[in-house]
Amino acid sequence: MDARAHFLQLARYNVWATRRLLDAVANVSEADYRKDVGLFFKSIHGTLNHLLVGEHMLWYPRFARGVSPKVELNAEVEPDRDRLGQALKGGAANWLPLIEGWPAERFDGALNYTNMRGQVMSLPFAPTLAHVFNHGTHHRGQITAALTALGHASPELDLVYLLQEEASK
Template structure:
């Protein structure tokens, strides 16, 4: 599999897993959703805000425009639960056309951007893009662990389930 196909697959997985997680969270009470559950960003709400900041407000602009907006990793950028879910789903979908727009050789290059402190950075492009999708998987895993601890049903988010769905289509 070539790099573009691989990252498009990861981007589709990101859309699929984000949608499934947001749907599963609809059944969680407001108090449980905002409760400090011992996660790195405390609550489910805090963790989802961190995903919005990291994936869509920092890394997406870095890959799309080479810049980093100034926003804290633990910022509550969207206090409304429903709007946060919509922003996460919409943000996940934005990666697909961006990845499709890159020529094949782009994946072998460097990602040049300015970090939040204004410093010029250069990282391996493909490895850093892999970080973005791995980061989302990591934090979705934290949220599913919180769901389990709360006694809530937990969605299956393994990549293999998306692959099975796609193979049937």
């Protein structure tokens, strides 16, 4: 599989998993949604905000425009849970056309940006992009564990289920 195809698959997975997770979270009471359940970003809400910050407000601009905005990783950038869900869905979908537009050689290059401490960074492009999708998977896993601990249904988010869905179409 070539790099573009691989990352397009990860981007499709990100859209699919984000939608499934948000569908499950929609059934959670406001109290459980905002409750500190011991996650790194405390609550389901805090963790979803972190996903918006990390994936869409930091990494997406770095990959799309070479800019590195200043925003705190634990910032509550969207207090409204419905708007937060829409922002996460829209942000996940934005990766697909971005990746589609990159030439094949881009994946073998470097990503240059300034980190949040003002340090100039140059990292290998493809592994850093893999980090973005892996990061989302990590935090979605935390949220599914929180859902289970709170007594709510947790969606199946394994990549293989997306692959099975795509194969059956």
